Amino acid sequence: MEYVKSKIRDVIDFPQKGIVFKDLTTAFKDSRALRTIGSELSQIYCDKGITKVVGIESRGFIGGSILASKLDAGFVPVRKPGKLPADTISASYDKEYGKDTIEIHRDAITQDDIVVIHDDVLATGGTMAAACELVKSLNPKKIYVNFIVELEFLNGRNALPVDVEVTSLIKY
Ligand code: AMP
Numbered sequence: 001m002e003y004v005k006s007k008i009r010d011v012i013d014f015p016q017k018g019i020v021f022k023d024l025t026t027a028f029k030d031s032r033a034l035r036t037i038g039s040e041l042s043q044i045y046c047d048k049g050i051t052k053v054v055g056i057e058s059r060g061f062i063g064g065s066i067l068a069s070k071l072d073a074g075f076v077p078v079r080k081p082g083k084l085p086a087d088t089i090s091a092s093y094d095k096e097y098g099k100d101t102i103e104i105h106r107d108a109i110t111q112d113d114i115v116v117i118h119d120d121v122l123a124t125g126g127t128m129a130a131a132c133e134l135v136k137s138l139n140p141k142k143i144y145v146n147f148i149v150e151l152e153f154l155n156g157r158n159a160l161p162v163d164v165e166v167t168s169l170i171k172y
């Protein structure tokens with residue numbers, strides 16, 4: 001993972017002053033880094049019986065779809081309000097910079113599913129906590145949570161439900 005880490009770009013004061021933005025586009029555009037992310041993720045989850053990977057808009061769609069394809073699981077998007085066309089449920093939350101709402105299709109997850117929810121970066125944990133709330137309300141058998149990058153100094157794990165197993169590939 002050191003190679004992947006070396007390909008992540010820090011963007012200072014984006015999207016606002018005081019934020020050091022972990023830009024993963026520089027890792028995603030590198031074939032070796034992208035392949036490594038995919039294989040590390042699938043190694044963690046290949047024996048968990050995952051049936052659905054939920055990716056959070058928009059950067060969670062990239063690793064999430066790669067993981068779903070490798071696990072032979074389905075992919076489910078969690079999106080910003082008004083983007084999903086059919087019947088949705090929604091949750092609101094605070095994030096490192098600002099407030100937001102996310103939605104998922106009501107029929108995206110069933111009680112037979114074993115789910116991993118994926119996003120690129122864990123910051124304060126608000127986004128993932130809201131995603132966990134959405135997925136939990138659809139009653140899957142089990143929920144796992146994964147990030148490529150975890151900003152440990154923000155203690156985002158504390159915002160997540162205690163009964164979900166959390167993994168991250170790279171910690172700062
Ligand atoms: P949070 O809800 O605070 O955990 O924020 C997580 C979401 O915001 C993820 O979807 C990230 O893509 C994005 N995000 C928040 N802070 C950062 C950061 N410092 N660098 C990169 N992405 C971030």
